[in-house]
Amino acid sequence: MEIAINPLSDVLGAEVTGFDLKADLNANTLRVLNAALAKHIVVCIRDQQLDADSFIEVSGYFGPLMSHTNKHLVDKDRPALNWVTSEDRDIHGTGKIVYRGTTWHTDHSYMPEPPKATILYAVEVTSQGGDTSFCNLRKAYAALPIDTKKRLDGLQALHVYQSSRSPRKNQMVLSEEEEKSTPDTVQPLVRFHVDAKAPNLFMSTTRLENIVGMPREESDTLIDALFAHADDPQFHYHHKWRVGDYVLWDDRSSMHHANPDWAEGEKRFLYRTMVQGEKPVLAKFEG
Ligand SMILES: [Fe+2]
Incomplete structure (x- = not known):
C-alpha cells in the first residue's frame, strides 16, 4: 500500500495518515x-486505536523492545511497557507530582546498546500544553563550523x-539491582547513523559526563558550547499531541524534552516503550 507521509516541519518530523498499525504493518510498510x-x-502515525497489548504487539515490529531502567x-x-502520565508521583511518598524528562536528553544513552527509538502512544492528552x-x-552537527x-x-x-x-536532579532512586543495569559507557560524540548514513551529535544533558582523555575544564567548555549550539530553535520541533497519536522518534539522532505546562x-x-538499538558507531570526519 502507498503510505501518506507528510513533513510536520522543516526541521524534523513527519505525519502518517490513513494507516492502521494493527492491520497494515508488514515487511514492506515496515521498511517504509x-x-x-x-x-x-x-x-x-495518527488516529490509532490501541490498548496496552496491541501497543506492545505493533511496537515489536520495529525491533526487540527494551524495558525501562526504573x-x-x-x-x-508487561516488562516492555511503561507510561508517561500527569499522575506520576515521587517514590518517597510525599505525594508530590513528578515531571520526567524536562531537559534535553536522549533515552538510556548510558546503555552500551542504547535504544534505536522510543515510542509513545497518546491515550489521553491535555487541552493545551504538554508538547x-x-x-x-x-542538522545541529551539519551546521557546526568546519x-x-x-x-x-x-x-x-x-x-x-x-x-x-545534569541540569536536573534525577528524581528516581535506583534499587541495587537497577543500579547494576546502568553501566557507565563510552559513546562516540559524533555518531554515524547507520540507516540515514550521516553523522550527528550524540549527547544528552542528563547523562553526558565528560569527553574522554580531555582535561575537565576543556571538556566542560566544549560540552557547554555544543549544548548551547543545539539549543537553538532552528533545530527544534514541538509536537502537539492528539489522542491516538503513535509517535516513534529516533533516539540515535535527536534529543527531546517534556513540557509540563498544562493547566493544573x-x-x-x-x-511508552523503547526499541533496542545497535552499539553506536563513531563517525569519521570526511570534510
Ligand atoms: Fe525521554
Whole structure:
C-alpha cells in the first residue's frame, strides 16, 4: 500500500495518515516507516486505536523492545511497557507530582546498546500544553563550523546514569539491582547513523559526563558550547499531541524534552516503550 507521509516541519518530523498499525504493518510498510524514521527522526502515525497489548504487539515490529531502567514505572505483567502520565508521583511518598524528562536528553544513552527509538502512544492528552520538544542533532552537527567538526573528529564521551553536569536532579532512586543495569559507557560524540548514513551529535544533558582523555575544564567548555549550539530553535520541533497519536522518534539522532505546562488538574496518559538499538558507531570526519 502507498503510505501518506507528510513533513510536520522543516526541521524534523513527519505525519502518517490513513494507516492502521494493527492491520497494515508488514515487511514492506515496515521498511517504509523505518526509512521515514531515519529521514524525519520523528514519525507520528495518527488516529490509532490501541490498548496496552496491541501497543506492545505493533511496537515489536520495529525491533526487540527494551524495558525501562526504573522498574516501578514498568507494568508488572508487561516488562516492555511503561507510561508517561500527569499522575506520576515521587517514590518517597510525599505525594508530590513528578515531571520526567524536562531537559534535553536522549533515552538510556548510558546503555552500551542504547535504544534505536522510543515510542509513545497518546491515550489521553491535555487541552493545551504538554508538547514534546525534539532537537535534530543531524542538522545541529551539519551546521557546526568546519574547525569544530575537525576538533570533534574521533572524540568519545562518557555517558553515566546521573551526570554531575545534569541540569536536573534525577528524581528516581535506583534499587541495587537497577543500579547494576546502568553501566557507565563510552559513546562516540559524533555518531554515524547507520540507516540515514550521516553523522550527528550524540549527547544528552542528563547523562553526558565528560569527553574522554580531555582535561575537565576543556571538556566542560566544549560540552557547554555544543549544548548551547543545539539549543537553538532552528533545530527544534514541538509536537502537539492528539489522542491516538503513535509517535516513534529516533533516539540515535535527536534529543527531546517534556513540557509540563498544562493547566493544573488536566490529565494526560501515554503508553511508552523503547526499541533496542545497535552499539553506536563513531563517525569519521570526511570534510
Ligand atoms: Fe525521554
